[in-house]
Amino acid sequence: MGVPTLEEVARVAGVSRASASRVVNGSPSVGIQVRQSVERAVVELGYVPNRAARSLVTRRNDSVGVVIAEPTGRIFSDPFFVEVLRGISGGLASREMQLVLVMSQSPEEERRAERYLTRGHVDGVILFSLHGDDPLPEHLHSQGIPVVVGGEPPRGARVSYVDNDNHGGAFAAVTHLIDQGRIRIATILGPQDMPAGVTRRRAYRDALRAAGLPLDESLEKGGEFTREGGQRAMDVLLQRHSDIDAVFAASDLMAAGALSSLHAAGRRVPEDVAIVGFDDSIIALSTQPSLSSVHQSMELMGRELANSLLQTIDARDRAVRRVVLETQLVVRESSGGPPTGQN
Amino acid sequence: MGVPTLEEVARVAGVSRASASRVVNGSPSVGIQVRQSVERAVVELGYVPNRAARSLVTRRNDSVGVVIAEPTGRIFSDPFFVEVLRGISGGLASREMQLVLVMSQSPEEERRAERYLTRGHVDGVILFSLHGDDPLPEHLHSQGIPVVVGGEPPRGARVSYVDNDNHGGAFAAVTHLIDQGRIRIATILGPQDMPAGVTRRRAYRDALRAAGLPLDESLEKGGEFTREGGQRAMDVLLQRHSDIDAVFAASDLMAAGALSSLHAAGRRVPEDVAIVGFDDSIIALSTQPSLSSVHQSMELMGRELANSLLQTIDARDRAVRRVVLETQLVVRESSGGPPTGQN
């Protein structure tokens, strides 16, 4: 007994193994009679195709690799990961494709991962949370492996990607502060070796410019993408300019740090200084006061990543697909929104 | 050309396919001569075994399924997930086992996931973040599939598991508050349909009892495992007892909510009320003041989950393995620790 095979399905249905296979794979050229009896047999026996056997002949795997390149310790962005994974999982589910998760924590493991991915174990690869100029996406792509990247890919990598509208979101955030009558608006920059960091800075400047406000580099201060980084940056900014009345921080975590700094300096938020973060992560609701922030849907990004990859795999083309997802400003207490738990 | 096969390796090495296979699989009964020439050929050709072909005959998959049963929306515990995944990934890496992630977001998807897992697509399953009395672990186990659960499994499921020492951690937290001279110690309970919630409550009581402090049920108040839940619970507790001088919250997120409530009520933390959370998540460092909390290593849990599962798979036994991981109290500002960023 054990697990039923196609052979048994065919026998029960009274047809050849080839016909049974055609029905199972939805081939159109199958007689209605044959189809029905095979379908009945499948149900009766509880038949499920053996992936390995199928894979051996089709040379497909019905699986995609998902690479999280984040080294340990950069937990700050963790809350995103699961959301993205959820989205990918959802996007893959309808196709019965499985999600093979690859996390490399050491250069050694990274090499192993790359070997694994290039040896035809997966039909395509989704990469996200890339640091700096990671050569992996271009590398995979040049080997003919369908690849799509979450976020803007490293320079020089001619691969498909799905990104959030960082510019639009940051622009809206700064414009919101301006609309509140703020005129000395500082910014806490994200890492300038990450595309998102660079883009959010550009949007900050563009928004000031659009409003006719003067640019002043001393109102910009970067730091690590951490709470402490945000706190220190805010300390410095306050020291430079005691008249700052608003801050746009490139991440919620940095904004939370800035909040501490402002608190320590005796500034009231939002009365003295208004502040807006970016991510709209769980942190935005944990701070006191609650944090205005730019919302981005990481689950949607995951779903789009899956869709893009599936399209590339199906099309077998080498076209570069780009998708930019809308972001949205959520106003909370820290920039004058109403108190308490609005979602 | 294309990908080299065992056949080619054998030809280059001048041996039979069977011998080549034995070398690749590390069989001991192979002559040194044969071994060396095969190894050379493997390197020369860059040979990597075809998983599908191997799987077809061995009836193993070299993959384990990881199920995250968490429905969308319960993001609060997200930061854990990636850490656990990282641990699992690390634990699996040495064995070249792949991690197939299964996230089901609807009952429909859950059925599909279960079908997938029971059809021999994976060699074993790791489950975590189970809610209530999920029948899945027992179900899989009864079908002979190696299973290990992260956290205490649902009642009635006789399966292996890895858990954090919830009792020890909570006991230490409450004892710490007592040591600080606090005598009216309230607790914000976690969901009582989750083992962790029940155990932490029991530990709270045990600690009070051990110190000779009276038990008082009106000092216990539960709520959802959210920030708002914590806030509301604290509101109620303060209303019941204006003389509360300490709080043990069953999660950091609830503690953050309690902090807001205390703030709104004009209580100073830790001067008037000391507070300790549980999880030592990123939230503990985002609050103002920083939050004392019980640390648990979710990455370690992941690693142990992988190890346990691998053992079960190898042993082919049905033994129930239990591992309890140490937790550790981290004292920060909210209970009298020194200010600012100690890790």
Next chain:
DNA sequence: CTGAAAGCGCTTACAG
């Protein structure tokens, strides 16, 4: 539309 047959790349008794 349907079936007989070849073959995907590997492992593993079975002999020797």
Next chain:
DNA sequence: CTGAAAGCGCTTACAG
């Protein structure tokens, strides 16, 4: 210790 051979469960030209 080594090799010839069978067989894992499936798909897919190829004929008809």
